[in-house]
Amino acid sequence: MIKFLDLYKINNRFRDVLQESFARSLDDAHFILGNNVTTFENEFANYCGTKFCIGTGNGLDALTLILKGYVELGKLKKGDRVIVPANTFIATILSVIHADLVPILVEPDPYTYTISVDTDKAVFVDAKAIIMVHLYGQLAKVEELQKLAKDFNLLLFEDAAQAHGAISDLNERKAGNLSDAAAFSFYPTKNLGALGDGGAVTTDNSELANIIKLLRNYGSEKKYTNNIIGFNSRLDDMQAAFLSLKLKCLDGDNERRREIAKAYLKGIKNPKLKLPHYDGSMNHVFYAFVIEVDDRADFIKFLDANSIEWLIHYPVPPHQQEALRCFSYVNLPLTEKIHQRIISLPMSPVMIDKDIQSVISTLNTY
Template structure:
């Protein structure tokens, strides 16, 4: 069986280093908010060329803490609107709702799966305070059009959801350092994945960083002094130590992902499948390799019968979920097409060339 994502094989490549890192923490006797966390925050901030990195429990917390910090700073208020891609994973939207803000769904482009700049401006109102730019599937969502739009509406905050795009670049700058602030998830399956849950916020704004850090520490920046009604959201020392190891290999792993994706694009030739074009290779670290098929469920079964595991990202769009019942009657045809037709192929740095060739052959034989 070719697994969609083989975490055991991925992490086995660095097993000795990971064991040493974990043992260093265990023998050191300090398990939270210690030197490993401080070192990872410094190293990840340097990797992104940003001033501040604040680790937290997971990617959803990172998004939630960012928006809460804007509210505490008086820069956003209940009911204010945040533009967000309609086809994103629901976490992006949950963070907006949890803070009493209003998510405004914007359709994506069918060729890039990213938020459509042409549709963004028509959604901006007097209550719009930010754009949550989600680098879906590992492709940078930022582009010249969005850059120009944000210059015209310079009061809007650019919040990056960088959960799927660690190491991705746009004009030699890394995602997670393009906007005013960014959220990161280090869920095990991510390009930079921990061996448990973990997340981070990155920004160049000192005041915003201080408030985010306090909010994730019960609302406190000084022991037993609470300036905000906060929460407990933090990474542990073992996860920080493991992430320090894996950060050293992120760029090489991304290059392997890009090589596999390039091979898929060049050699999958089946008129029943819509495969990304060569242009899709740019500014992309391929957390997910998506293709579209009108009979997606049949294709998934066909591949599984041939020993190829795939996933769907995502079977039900946010506006069709029960928790957002007030959106259920919305018509978002591009989002709905993606959610009905998208199938994700195996793509990770431990995938072998023979496995890639086998997957391509199976897809080309699909009828």
């Protein structure tokens, strides 16, 4: 069986240093917002090229706290409209709802699957913010979105949960440093994955950073003194220690993912399969290698019969989920078509060449 993502093998590379780090954390006994969190926040801010990084409990909370932070600062208010790509994981949309804002769903670009910049400009007139999602590890069209945000006086945010380390062609800035604020997830399957949940916000805005530090900790700066109504969403100290260790290997892991993607793109020669758009630059870190196929059910049977694991990112679009049935009236044909056709192939920095070639040769026989 060729695994879709071998988490054991990925993390086993760090076994000795993770155990040493665990022992230090156990001895330190400062498990909430300790030195490990501060150290990682500084390291990740430096990595992304931002002034601030604030660790959170998970990626959804990171994005929600950005929006809540701007509400606290008076830059957004309840009921404001936020433009969100319809083709995304549901968490992007949930963050807007949790912040008492209104998500406006727009179709994606058919080639990159990220938010389309060709959306009817009338949509932007009454909006207050845009969330660009760097889906599957590929940066959205940053320059065009920055221009739209400037032209319509909108806040611009990044959902960078799948794009740790992706670099913009425009100015060589990394994901997390391409907008007013960005949210990251460190879910174990991510390119920079913890051994549990975790997230972070990156920004250059000192006011926002200070507000989010309050919001993540019950609205408190000093113990038992609460300045604002907050949440409990703090990056675990031990996970922060693990992330500091794994951050050192992120660029190398991303480069290996790009190598695998290039091998797939060069080797898979099957007209039944639509391969992802990739220009060969560092703007993609291939969190997932997503293809399209006409008869997905038949293709899944083929993969199963040939012992190739797969995943669908994602089988049901958010607006068709029961939780978001209030959006069932929305007409999003491209998003729905994409969700019916996509499937993700094995992608991992620890994949061996033999398995890569096996996937290629097998798919060419479909």
